[in-house]
Amino acid sequence: MSRKTIIIVILLAILSLGLIVAGQVFWVRKAYDLQEDQFNKRVFVAISEVVQRIRIMNNDSAATEPVQQVASNSFIANINDTPHPFLLEDLLKDEFERSNLKEDFEYGIYDCFTDSIVYGSRISFKDLNVREQADQIHGLKEFQPDGHYFGVVFPNKSAFILKQLDFWMYSSFVILLIVIFFSYTISAMLKQKRLAEIKTDFVNNMTHELKTPISTIGLSADAIANPSIISNPERLAQYVAIIRNENSRLKSQVERVLQIAALTPNKVNLKDELLDIHLIINNALATFRMQVSELEGSIDVNLRAGNPFMKGDLVHITNVIYNLLDNAIKYTQATPHIEISTHNQGDDLIISVKDNGIGISKANQKMIFEKFYRVPTGNLHSVRGFGLGLYYVKTIVKAHHGKIEVESILGKGSTFTLKYKTAQ
Ligand code: ADP
Numbered sequence: 001m002s003r004k005t006i007i008i009v010i011l012l013a014i015l016s017l018g019l020i021v022a023g024q025v026f027w028v029r030k031a032y033d034l035q036e037d038q039f040n041k042r043v044f045v046a047i048s049e050v051v052q053r054i055r056i057m058n059n060d061s062a063a064t065e066p067v068q069q070v071a072s073n074s075f076i077a078n079i080n081d082t083p084h085p086f087l088l089e090d091l092l093k094d095e096f097e098r099s100n101l102k103e104d105f106e107y108g109i110y111d112c113f114t115d116s117i118v119y120g121s122r123i124s125f126k127d128l129n130v131r132e133q134a135d136q137i138h139g140l141k142e143f144q145p146d147g148h149y150f151g152v153v154f155p156n157k158s159a160f161i162l163k164q165l166d167f168w169m170y171s172s173f174v175i176l177l178i179v180i181f182f183s184y185t186i187s188a189m190l191k192q193k194r195l196a197e198i199k200t201d202f203v204n205n206m207t208h209e210l211k212t213p214i215s216t217i218g219l220s221a222d223a224i225a226n227p228s229i230i231s232n233p234e235r236l237a238q239y240v241a242i243i244r245n246e247n248s249r250l251k252s253q254v255e256r257v258l259q260i261a262a263l264t265p266n267k268v269n270l271k272d273e274l275l276d277i278h279l280i281i282n283n284a285l286a287t288f289r290m291q292v293s294e295l296e297g298s299i300d301v302n303l304r305a306g307n308p309f310m311k312g313d314l315v316h317i318t319n320v321i322y323n324l325l326d327n328a329i330k331y332t333q334a335t336p337h338i339e340i341s342t343h344n345q346g347d348d349l350i351i352s353v354k355d356n357g358i359g360i361s362k363a364n365q366k367m368i369f370e371k372f373y374r375v376p377t378g379n380l381h382s383v384r385g386f387g388l389g390l391y392y393v394k395t396i397v398k399a400h401h402g403k404i405e406v407e408s409i410l411g412k413g414s415t416f417t418l419k420y421k422t423a424q
Contacts, residue, residue, distance in 0.1 A: 006189070006190075006193065010186055013182065013186070017178070017179060017182055020175060020178075021175060021179065024171065024172055024175050027168070028165065028168045028172060031165055031168050032161060032162075032165060035161045035164050035165060036072075036157075036161055039101070039157065039160070039161060040069060042099040042100070042101055043069075043075055043096075043099075043101065043152070043154075044067050044069075044075070045099060046092075046095035046096050046098070046099040046101060047066075047067045047075055047077050047092075047095070047152060048066060048067050048077075049095045050077070050088070050091045050092055050095050051066045051067065051077045051078075051079060053091055054079055054083050054087075054088070054091070055079070055080075058080065058081055060079075060080045060081075066078050066079075070151075072157065073153055073154045073155065073157040073158075074151060074152070074153045074154075075151065075152045075153075076149050076150070076151040076152075077149060077150055077151075077152075078148070078149050079148050079149060079150065080148060081148055082109055082111065082118055082148050083109065083150070085109060085118075085119040085121065088107065088109065088150060089107065089121060089123065092105070092107060092123075092152065093123065093125075096125075097125075102125040103125065103154055103156065103157070103160045104122070104123065104124045104125060104126075104154070104155065104156055105122075105123055105152055105153065105154050105155075106120065106121070106122045106123070106152070106153045106155060107120065107121060107123070107150060107151065107152045107153075108120035108121075108150065108151050109148075109150045110148070110149050110150065110151065111148070198372045198373060198374075198387070199372075201372075201374060201387070202372050202386060202387065205374075205384055205385065205386055206257070206386065208384060209253060209384060209386075210250065210253070210254075213246040213247075213249055213250045213253075214250070216242060216246045217242075217243050217246050217247060217250075220239040220240075220242045220243045220246075221243065223235075223239050224236060224239050224240070257386055257388065260386075260388040260391065260392045261371065261372075261388065263391075263392065263395050264395075265395050265398055265399065266399075268316070268395065268396065268399040270312065270313040270316065270399055270400070271312075271313040271314065271315075272311055272312070272313075273311070273312065273313065273314055274309055274310075274311060274423055275309065275310050275311070275312050275314055275317055275423075276308050276309055277305070277308045277309070277310060277317070277342060277349060277351060277420075278303045278305070278308040278342065279308075280314070280317060280318050280321055281301070281303065281321055281340060281342070281351075283318070284318065284321045284322055284325060285299060285301065285325075285340075287322075288325045288326075288329065288338075291329060292329060292336055292338065295329070295335060295336055296335055297329075297332075297335045297336035297337055297338070298336075298337050298338070299338045299339070299340065300337070300338070300339040300340070300341075301339075301340055301341070302339065302340070302341035302342070303340075303341065303342045304341065304342060304343045305342040305343050305344045305349055305350070305422075306344055307344055307349065307422045307423075308342060308349065309349075309422060309423040310349055310400075310420045310421065310422055310423050311421075311423045312400045312420070313396075313400075316396045316399075316400075317396070317400070319392070319396070320392075320393050320396050320397065320418070321351075321353075323389045323390070323392065323393050324353040324393065324416050324418075325338070325340070325353060326389070327355075327389060327390070327416075328353055328354075328355035328357060328414075329355075330383050330385070331355070331357040331358050331383065331414075332355055332356060332357035332358065332413075333357070333358060334356060334357075336355065336356065336357070337355070337356045338353065338354065338355050338356075339352075339353075339354040339355075340352070340353050340354075341354075344422065345419075347421055347422055347424075348419050348420065348421060348422065349419070349420045349421070349422045350417060350418070350419055351417070351418040351420075352415055352416065352417040352418070353415070353416045354413065354414070354415040355413050355414055355415075356412070356413040357413050357414060358410070358411065359408045359409050359410040359411050359412050359413055359414055360375060360406065360408040360410065360414055361375075361408075361410050365406050365408060368390050368406070369390050369391060369393075369394040369404070370387075370391060371387070371388065371391045372386065372387040372388065372391075373387045373391075374386075374387040397418060397420075400420055401420075401421065402418060402419055402420040402421070403418070403419040404416065404417070404418050404419075405417045405419075
């Protein structure tokens with residue numbers, strides 16, 4: 001599948017899933033509103049019935065609009081006299097039960113003269129023997145100082161309504177599972193695609209790196225087969241030397257790749273030697289100075305660490321410095337100006353390698369330490385590699401309990417910073 005097709009497929013799939021989720025949210029809301037409406041209506045009817053029964057008992061004439069909803073879960077009802085709490089409670093329980101509203105509620109009887117609650121209680125349908133007296137009804141203020149009234153609050157109204165929406169809850173759960181499954185599939189698909197790209201890249205690089213020595217060996221072997229060369233021992237020796245050199249180059253290259261590819265972070269065999277990082281850097285610089293001066297560049301060296309000693313493996317730590325300096329030159333298109341510096345920070349030894357190269361984008365900064373990863377734009381024609389250098393660096397730094405960080409601005413340059421514990 002081409003990159004464009006994959007992007008289109010993913011976008012379409014996200015769009016359709018988004019529509020399904022939005023539709024589900026819409027219908028769940030609608031179903032909730034409907035259930036809430038029904039709940040309110042049933043409460044209205046039940047409380048109106050209670051008021052009616054009290055009035056009949058008291059021989060009162062009916063007032064207009066006896067029941068009002070004062071908050072989403074609170075209702076009040078006007079009455080002409082303060083009813084006996086137990087009577088009111090029994091009537092409420094009876095009417096709620098009849099309306100199939102077996103939901104815990106709180107009620108309060110209010111006095112218009114003192115403007116406060118006369119009696120309040122919390123009722124649970126689960127245990128009808130529990131009557132918990134309350135001198136304040138949660139969420140119900142005194143609303144009507146001009147008359148007697150009682151208020152009813154359903155503290156768990158939302159949970160009660162949600163319980164009625166079990167089909168919607170179930171279907172939402174199924175949709176959530178689909179979304180999780182879909183996201184997982186997409187991420188696995190992208191990962192697979194990236195691995196396939198990395199593999200192709202690696203095979204291309206490997207082929208390129210191996211083709212030159214193989215063809216040189218082939219040409220030299222052809223030359224040796226030529227009778228005029230066989231009879232010329234000097235030329236023969238030259239061709240044999242070429243074959244030998246190219247063969248050993250090939251061998252070391254293949255070995256290096258295999259060794260690094262097989263490197264696992266927790267299984268690096270390290271020597272524990274006392275190392276002077278300044279000495280290691282100076283030795284490495286001897287190699288790189290020539291390379292940089294050929295490109296008319298410069299290397300600034302600021303070795304300021306008062307304590308440049310650390311414990312570690314000389315060969316591996318040297319390779320780390322080599323790899324960073326090598327990359328600093330490799331990934332600089334302009335004249336290379338490299339700075340290598342050290343300093344101490346508490347017990348730490350900080351080493352940084354700064355270049356004025358092509359830089360690395362934020363997204364790629366997270367990936368460059370992965371095995372075989374190469375920044376696609378970093379794949380300049382002249383810059384060959386296997387994407388193993390920084391993986392090796394990170395593995396070795398980690399094995400030494402150190403840290404590596406990169407700061408970089410695309411087009412400006414990069415700074416790789418290493419942090420090791422100093423040897424006291
Ligand atoms: P290789 O150099 O063999 O490709 P590395 O693991 O050393 O492998 O580096 C991985 C990638 O990180 C490189 O392909 C390159 O794109 C990027 N990179 C590494 N060092 C630098 C640097 N100093 N400046 C810019 N890009 C860099």
